[in-house]
Amino acid sequence: MAFIEGLIQYDFLQKALLTSIIVGIVCGVIGCFIILRGMALMGDAISHAVLPGVAISYALGINFFFGAVFTGVVTAIGIGFVSHNSRIKQDTSIGIMFTAAFALGVILITVLESSTDLYHILFGNVLAVRPSDVWITLIIGLIVLISVYVFYKELLVTSFDPTMAEVYGLPVRLIHYFLMTLLTMVTVASLQTVGIVLVVAMLITPAATAYLLTDRLSVMIFLSAAIGASASVIGLYFSFTYNLASGATIVLAATALFFVAFLFSQKQGILWKKLNDKKNRHTLQKENI
Amino acid sequence: MVSALVLNDVHVSYHGKSAISGINLKVESGTVLGIIGPNGAGKSTLLKALLKLVSIDKGSIEIFGKTLEENRKRIAYVPQRSEFDWDFPIHVLDTVLMGTYPKIGIFKRPKKKERDLAYECLEKVGMEHFYNRQIGELSGGQQQRVFLARALAQNADLFFLDEPFVGIDIASEETIVDLLKDLRNLGKTVVVVHHDLSKATEYFDELLLLNKHVIHAGKPSEVMHPEIMLKAYERELSFLREAGVN
Secondary structure, X not given: OHHHHHHHHXXXXXXXXXXXXXXXXXXXXHXXXXXXXXXXXXXXXXXXXXXXXXXXXXXXXXXXXXXHHHHHHHHHHHHHHHXXXXXXXXXXXXXXXXXXXXXXXXXXXXXXXXXXXXXXXXXXXXXXXXXXXXXXXXXXXXXXXXXXXXXXXXXXXXXXXXXXXXXXXXXXXXXXXXXXXXXXXXXXXXXXXXXXXXXXXXXXXXXXXXXXXXXXXXXXXXXHHHHHHHHHHHHHHHHHHHOOOHHHHHHHHHHHHHHHHHHHOOOOOHHHHHHHHHXXXXXXXXXXX | OOOOEEEEEEEEEEOOEEEEEEEEEEEOOOOEEEEEOOOOOOHHHHHHHHOOXXXXXXXXXXXXXXXXHHHHHHEEEEOOHHHOOOXXXXXXXXXXXXXXXXXXXXXXXXXXXXXXXXXXXXXXXXXXXXXXXXXXXXXXXXXXHHHHHHHHHOOOOEEEEEOOOOOOOHXXXXXXXXXXXXXXXXXXXXXXXXXXXXXXXXXOOEEEEEEOEEEEEEOHHHHOOHHHHHHHHXXXXXXXXXXXXX
């Protein structure tokens, strides 16, 4: 296997593998809350909104993490502000704000003529991960996992029953923005692996796959993380072996896993449902005779 | 003894339109109060105002002689069933366990003690055999019982239920009413938004008949008087007359 040999031989491939596994795990974990809160579009929005931050960071010569988190969070607050203070619905507000941020980012990158390669930010280039990127990804990963572990109870109750949470005195709005901050950090960590355009797939697809497989949130989170990590490994293998864009192969690997669950999941898979329907019909017909 | 609830001239409006106005009400501890009135009378709005889920324009609300903030842990709220995502990946026992969250506090996790309490509360509503079912797999009545169990797990002194009897079976309804009366006998206060008038007399110790403002509050036998009911339901009746029903 050329991939295994490559892993032993090449330092860059080891870094790429490590980064994409962390990204797969962290996206999988946060993704569970994103899909259960019906915020898939929000995930897409935040990922696009980090672009101007990345451009400014490069121009200022600071790590892109800081700029990206800043513009991501500002956009999340902007989205909330517009939808809370007008009749504009949340999804419309998301559409307005994230496209604006993204457009601003495109202009900034052009004007500042930064060394950033727009193509790599948009689509990711995991094989070019630098040691400092691995560290950032690792630190973000730890922050996110610890936060979810520590605030699991609060994230669960605000996702399932925000009214009860508010009545017993949880700062529901603050928790929302806290989750948005985690989401932004995850997006930034994913930039190099899958790129801005496809981050949303890493957030949603593994979580949705896990959602089809279990009825418990805690199990769903672990499954989703495992599915995300597997997609990363499989995707990276294809990317390396056939010289394809890593973001695209990782996302397609996740999609393939999703369809396996969609077809074969014991509880929700359409194949089982069809089979059970048929069996029921069969027994009912037999009873009639 | 201090009253469970005291409302003084409470006004709430949405976007400049008055929803409820001039609400005065006093509820003593150990009462099951039913809030009744036609659709759009502001029953749910009143409940939301009590819980500060909407802000009040004017007036004051006292809970056990203090503000809501000082009493949050003594209050349990059961929302309408239609407010939930029944596909949420959560089991019955974990749902009830949520009732223990307010008293556990932040950073901590439910332990065996809390799990035992949740299980006991499930037994009280007769749902212990369903403890590991996903909540969407239950019938409407069973779901309502589970959410009452969650409220019981909160060990509250004041319970708010929003339309708990909508779309549920008779057996569940009876179980819930009996439990509410048990709570009352323990000195707890229960406030129920309700819209089925037929059972109102049996279910509640006190009734509040609402139609934007308080039409009448008092014993069910007083409130369920045709002349008083007519005042609240006038509009509905005039509809019927126009439609030729007599």
